[in-house]
Amino acid sequence: MIYKTFPSTGWQLSAIGMGCWGIGGQWGKVEASEAFGAMERAIDGGMNFFDTADAYGVELGSSETMLGRFLAGRRHQVYLITKLGYWGRRQGAQIAITHPCQLQVFCDASLYRLRTDVIDLYLCHVDDCPNPEVYLEGFEKLKQQGKIRAYGVSTDSFQVAQAFHKAGTCAAIELGYSLLNHGARREMLPFCRKEKIGTVIRGPLAQGLLTGKFTAESTFSDQVRASWNTGDGRAAFLEKVRRVDRLRAIAGDRPLTAFALRALIEDPDVSAIIPGAKSAAQVGDHLEALSIPWTQDDSSAIACLEL
Numbered sequence: 001m002i003y004k005t006f007p008s009t010g011w012q013l014s015a016i017g018m019g020c021w022g023i024g025g026q027w028g029k030v031e032a033s034e035a036f037g038a039m040e041r042a043i044d045g046g047m048n049f050f051d052t053a054d055a056y057g058v059e060l061g062s063s064e065t066m067l068g069r070f071l072a073g074r075r076h077q078v079y080l081i082t083k084l085g086y087w088g089r090r091q092g093a094q095i096a097i098t099h100p101c102q103l104q105v106f107c108d109a110s111l112y113r114l115r116t117d118v119i120d121l122y123l124c125h126v127d128d129c130p131n132p133e134v135y136l137e138g139f140e141k142l143k144q145q146g147k148i149r150a151y152g153v154s155t156d157s158f159q160v161a162q163a164f165h166k167a168g169t170c171a172a173i174e175l176g177y178s179l180l181n182h183g184a185r186r187e188m189l190p191f192c193r194k195e196k197i198g199t200v201i202r203g204p205l206a207q208g209l210l211t212g213k214f215t216a217e218s219t220f221s222d223q224v225r226a227s228w229n230t231g232d233g234r235a236a237f238l239e240k241v242r243r244v245d246r247l248r249a250i251a252g253d254r255p256l257t258a259f260a261l262r263a264l265i266e267d268p269d270v271s272a273i274i275p276g277a278k279s280a281a282q283v284g285d286h287l288e289a290l291s292i293p294w295t296q297d298d299s300s301a302i303a304c305l306e307l
Helices: 032-044 062-070 101-114 132-144 158-164 188-195 231-251 256-265 280-290 296-303
Strands: 003-005 012-014 049-051 079-084 119-124 148-154 172-176 198-202
Touching: 032 062, 032 280, 062 101, 079 101, 079 172, 101 119, 101 132, 119 132, 119 172, 132 148, 132 158, 148 158, 158 172, 158 188, 172 188, 188 198, 231 256, 231 296, 256 280, 256 296
Parallel strands: 049 079, 079 119, 119 148, 148 172, 172 198
Antiparallel strands: 003 012
């Protein structure tokens, strides 16, 4: 495993962690034994952090609950990232957070489901958050109470990121970035570098597109990608499939999944990446990124990809 120093905290995080959205079942049914096998493979492979959220799961909180069950007796081995702000969103009943005291309730609930007494990194999950000051006040109180160690935001909005770091206390920004999504290079990654904010990369495989297993004939039945089947969503999907085909030429005989992840690991502005996994086999595919050959020519080719 490659380990990197998280800029704002000094933690030694594995370059690859496990994204736990999938084990909640929203990307297709997952048996507990399969989810536990994936997490076991992650730890065996040297991963030392897991990313989840209270809203992840067909049943609300089920991803946190599954992770908490797995980590019983080995919580000390890993760092935990979880998020709040989208509880009930996919069910059409999102609870808006409008006062700092609400963070107390949501944090206590996550601590209970995760079976721990502290969250290492607690993030606002609302990408277009209209009231950062509410979260910042609540986060500071939770930190004083010892319930969280550090905090930040999951967003692709540069304005929201700036607002969360207004007092210089934002430890991390979780953002979307992949070989199919380069927008973070323009403002977000340079900002994080300048301010020494840790970056946690979500969607490094572009919701599965960079595994290379989808074709123009693929259709989707899970909750998350159903919009790719028709209309504008379908058109965008087909264009990305064409772009994936072009990336294969750069990857050559290296597995596309491993190549796509290694490209981000090699990016000096990336602190850690969280590809999602539902099985031990998928985790193994992610770990392969650490062992494939990589050269400066590869880095140069990736840097030249159109923004």
